Amino acid sequence: MVLKLYGYATAPCTLRVAIVLHEKNIPYEFHTIDLTKGEQKAPAFLEKHPFGQTPYLDDDGYGIYESRAICRYLDAKYEGRNPCLAPSPSDIQAYGLFEQAASVEASNFYKPLISALVEKLFKPMRGVKGNDEVAAGELQTLQRNLDAYEKILSKQKYLAGDEATLVDLFHLPEGASAPLIGFNGLEDGQRPSVARWWKELTSRPAWVAVKNGVKDLSASS
Numbered sequence: 230m231v232l233k234l235y236g237y238a239t240a241p242c243t244l245r246v247a248i249v250l251h252e253k254n255i256p257y258e259f260h261t262i263d264l265t266k267g268e269q270k271a272p273a274f275l276e277k278h279p280f281g282q283t284p285y286l287d288d289d290g291y292g293i294y295e296s297r298a299i300c301r302y303l304d305a306k307y308e309g310r311n312p313c314l315a316p317s318p319s320d321i322q323a324y325g326l327f328e329q330a331a332s333v334e335a336s337n338f339y340k341p342l343i344s345a346l347v348e349k350l351f352k353p354m355r356g357v358k359g360n361d362e363v364a365a366g367e368l369q370t371l372q373r374n375l376d377a378y379e380k381i382l383s384k385q386k387y388l389a390g391d392e393a394t395l396v397d398l399f400h401l402p403e404g405a406s407a408p409l410i411g412f413n414g415l416e417d418g419q420r421p422s423v424a425r426w427w428k429e430l431t432s433r434p435a436w437v438a439v440k441n442g443v444k445d446l447s448a449s450s
């Protein structure tokens with residue numbers, strides 16, 4: 230049975246999962262949960278996702294939520310499909326570095342960036358005034374953290390080593406939204422290795438396929 234992805238076509242967390250589906254060429258059906266209508270809080274959806282958020286994946290009755298967990302599940306389930314996007318736990322040192330990079334993405338990239346996006350983009354979208362001071366502080370933190378990214382990426386191609394992994398891809402949805410709030414630290418050339426890395430990631434066909442919104446691909450192979 231084809232996988233069912235429930236989400237909102239342009240929501241960053243839904244895009245994160247869609248990138249991996251496209252990277253690995255996994256067929257899926259896309260089911261819209263309209264966040265603008267509050268469908269994520271409808272009782273039937275809360276049965277699937279107790280926190281009332283998107284995305285949610287249904288794999289023949291097996292349900293899983295949390296975008297990064299879904300991506301890891303997909304990469305593990307379809308491990309025979311190239312590319313392999315995470316090292317095997319049996320490759321202990323590579324696995325340790327992958328987990329290290331995953332923590333870096335969550336703590337040093339996503340956390341400050343999503344906080345700034347909430348204040349400058351998502352609150353205004355809902356007609357709520359955001360806090361510019363909070364956003365500026367978070368973006369300063371992000372700038373500092375990207376200086377550390379520059380050191381890492383001047384020595385290796387990707388965040389967990391010389392191969393692209395899920396962790397690199399995890400940056401794409403929120404990173405691509407950063408210019409919408411005037412943050413260009415990923416591509417402005419101040420950090421050449423970060424800019425090289427970001428250009429490579431944003432050129433990947435999987436990202437190009439989904440960046441403007443997830444489409445229903447249930448008819449493809």
Ligand SMILES: N[C@@H](CCC(=O)N[C@@H](CS)C(=O)NCC(=O)O)C(=O)O
Binds near residue numbers: 242282283295297
């Ligand atoms: N940590 C969760 C975050 C999920 C999340 O915040 N989803 C957003 C869309 S990107 C959402 O559903 N927002 C609506 C809400 O929270 O009511 C994940 O990565 O899946």
